[in-house]
Amino acid sequence: MANFYTDSPELKYHLNNPMMKRIVELKERGFEDKDKYDEAPVDFEDAMDSYDKVLDIVGEISSDIIGQNAAGVDEEGPHCENGRVRYASGTQKNVEAMIAAGMNGMTMPRKYNGLNFPMVPYVMCAELVAQADAGFSNIWSLQDCVETLYEFANDDQRSRFIPRICAGESMSMDLTEPDAGSDLQRVMLKASQLEDGTWVLNGCKRFITNGDADIHLVLARSEEGTKDGRGLSMFIYDKRQGGVDVRRIENKLGIHGSPTCELVYKNAKAELCGDRKLGLIKYVMSLMNGARLGIAAQSVGLSQAAYNEGLAYAKDRAQFGKTIINFPAVYDMLALMKAKLDAGRSLFYQCARYVDVYKALEDIERSRKLTPEEKKECKTFSRLADAFTPLAKGMNSEYCNQNAYDCIQIHGGSGFMLEYACQRIYRDARITSIYEGTTQLQTVAAIRYVTSGFYSNVLKEYLQEEVAAEFAGLKSRAQAMVEKYEQAVAKVNEAGNEEMHDFLARRLYEMAADCIMSLLIIKDASNRPDLFAKSANVYVRFAESEVEKHFNYIDKFDASLLENFRQA
Numbered sequence: 158m159a160n161f162y163t164d165s166p167e168l169k170y171h172l173n174n175p176m177m178k179r180i181v182e183l184k185e186r187g188f189e190d191k192d193k194y195d196e197a198p199v200d201f202e203d204a205m206d207s208y209d210k211v212l213d214i215v216g217e218i219s220s221d222i223i224g225q226n227a228a229g230v231d232e233e234g235p236h237c238e239n240g241r242v243r244y245a246s247g248t249q250k251n252v253e254a255m256i257a258a259g260m261n262g263m264t265m266p267r268k269y270n271g272l273n274f275p276m277v278p279y280v281m282c283a284e285l286v287a288q289a290d291a292g293f294s295n296i297w298s299l300q301d302c303v304e305t306l307y308e309f310a311n312d313d314q315r316s317r318f319i320p321r322i323c324a325g326e327s328m329s330m331d332l333t334e335p336d337a338g339s340d341l342q343r344v345m346l347k348a349s350q351l352e353d354g355t356w357v358l359n360g361c362k363r364f365i366t367n368g369d370a371d372i373h374l375v376l377a378r379s380e381e382g383t384k385d386g387r388g389l390s391m392f393i394y395d396k397r398q399g400g401v402d403v404r405r406i407e408n409k410l411g412i413h414g415s416p417t418c419e420l421v422y423k424n425a426k427a428e429l430c431g432d433r434k435l436g437l438i439k440y441v442m443s444l445m446n447g448a449r450l451g452i453a454a455q456s457v458g459l460s461q462a463a464y465n466e467g468l469a470y471a472k473d474r475a476q477f478g479k480t481i482i483n484f485p486a487v488y489d490m491l492a493l494m495k496a497k498l499d500a501g502r503s504l505f506y507q508c509a510r511y512v513d514v515y516k517a518l519e520d521i522e523r524s525r526k527l528t529p530e531e532k533k534e535c536k537t538f539s540r541l542a543d544a545f546t547p548l549a550k551g552m553n554s555e556y557c558n559q560n561a562y563d564c565i566q567i568h569g570g571s572g573f574m575l576e577y578a579c580q581r582i583y584r585d586a587r588i589t590s591i592y593e594g595t596t597q598l599q600t601v602a603a604i605r606y607v608t609s610g611f612y613s614n615v616l617k618e619y620l621q622e623e624v625a626a627e628f629a630g631l632k633s634r635a636q637a638m639v640e641k642y643e644q645a646v647a648k649v650n651e652a653g654n655e656e657m658h659d660f661l662a663r664r665l666y667e668m669a670a671d672c673i674m675s676l677l678i679i680k681d682a683s684n685r686p687d688l689f690a691k692s693a694n695v696y697v698r699f700a701e702s703e704v705e706k707h708f709n710y711i712d713k714f715d716a717s718l719l720e721n722f723r724q725a
């Protein structure tokens with residue numbers, strides 16, 4: 158039988174990145190758990206072996222169970238019955254398989270019955286699940302909301318809720334409302350505190366993924382008379398308490414297995430999570446960064462699925478006396494799909510490693526003071542993670558849409574027929590560049606790292622790294638791309654026009670990402686030419702043309718041209 162993990166040797170390559178030595182050292186804190194828990198690793202090699210074995214299990218479940226159920230789940234979808242959600246039968250089987258395998262609460266400490274995994278192997282599992290069924294990945298991957306509980310809840314709340322997630326109970330984050338989508342400052346779900354100190358929630362939430370979950374993190378307005386983010390707090394709602402009903406399940410274009418719900422709160426008892434007034438300012442920002450990394454994983458999984466479907470069809474489909482994979486028009490598409498997949502995955506796992514280092518150091522700080530060196534390390538990697546998250550989410554979501562489009566194109570007319578998986582992948586992919594922050598919002602999050610020179614400094618560091626002689630030419634081309642990127646940034650900065658800056662931000666964002674991914678894939682190819690040499694040659698040439706396009710556009714642009722674009 159197939160195994161999505163072992164079938165993709167690129168994953169094991171990223172798992173075994175040299176940074177994992179430091180990540181495991183921090184996560185395991187000198188392997189202090191080895192004398193308390195039988196399953197705890199005794200050294201670095203033991204920890205890596207555990208990650209590898211779990212990934213093998215998830216790869217098998219993803220291919221043999223989740224993937225086999227995907228078409229039926231897509232057709233059946235979830236059901237709303239008497240204010241509750243009933244999953245599609247295949248979804249329920251997927252849930253049971255993952256619980257039976259113990260694949261919940263993966264990043265949580267062992268004292269809460271978690272696996273204490275770093276982010277890298279966890280999001281790698283999320284990628285595998287998404288490759289099988291992006292809709293189910295939304296249900297399973299929402300377990301990462303538990304990170305917010307772990308970071309900001311009190312000890313009593315942690316001890317009561319986290320073990321339930323580790324045992325397989327589900328989570329949701331209830332943020333969006335009919336009048337508050339991307340602009341969460343407008344959230345109006347009311348949180349009222351009764352005389353006995355109990356909090357109750359009243360109002361409506363919309364577009365809530367897995368909205369009938371067991372445990373919800375809810376953004377609500379706790380401060381009377383406020384209308385902005387300073388009046389919002391985060392709450393924990395336990396489904397066992399009652400008071401929240403599912404009004405309807407949205408009828409969506411894709412990700413059919415994932416119930417997207419409209420919820421009605423009627424005096425629903427809840428608990429304050431953390432401090433009042435910090436719900437949006439602090440806690441949602443943390444929650445969203447984790448969610449965006451999750452969507453990046455989902456996007457990479459979908460890109461892999463699209464490439465696999467396109468490749469298999471091209472090898473099998475014959476026209477004019479030969480299989481279509483032998484036609485340049487087709488193998489050009491496939492090569493670019495693979496190059497975008499490999500480059501986007503490199504960006505994604507680089508981001509995940511940055512997240513792992515600073516998250517582990519922050520966790521250590523909860524029990525002891527960090528040394529000056531550790532504080533510096535934490536600050537460095539926190540900033541890198543913050544800068545790379547919008548790139549990883551935005552670019553991989555765009556690439557998975559492009560790969561899904563090309564997958565259908567390779568199938569031709571057959572790709573328009575519902576019996577082929579490529580149409581489901583295409584429909585599922587479309588949401589990735591919209592939810593958890595559109596690509597436009599990822600640009601807003603990233604642009605300060607463009608104009609401040611942060612990405613330029615990262616690129617300079619990457620350019621200092623040695624590469625194999627056979628890739629020196631590609632590195633020179635990447636260096637020329639970086640120079641054009643910096644010239645474009647300088648022009649926009651010097652113009653001093655805010656509207657022009659915002660108008661050209663997306664092009665600068667893509668240029669930064671193109672340069673970063675080019676240098677990352679060159680490094681990968683230098684380490685493992687057997688896996689990445691082709692993709693490096695294809696991607697750098699593609700990125701070079703994209704950077705040149707954006708450079709020419711910005712170089713010939715001035716603020717007087719903006720009037721031509723205004724439609725209002």
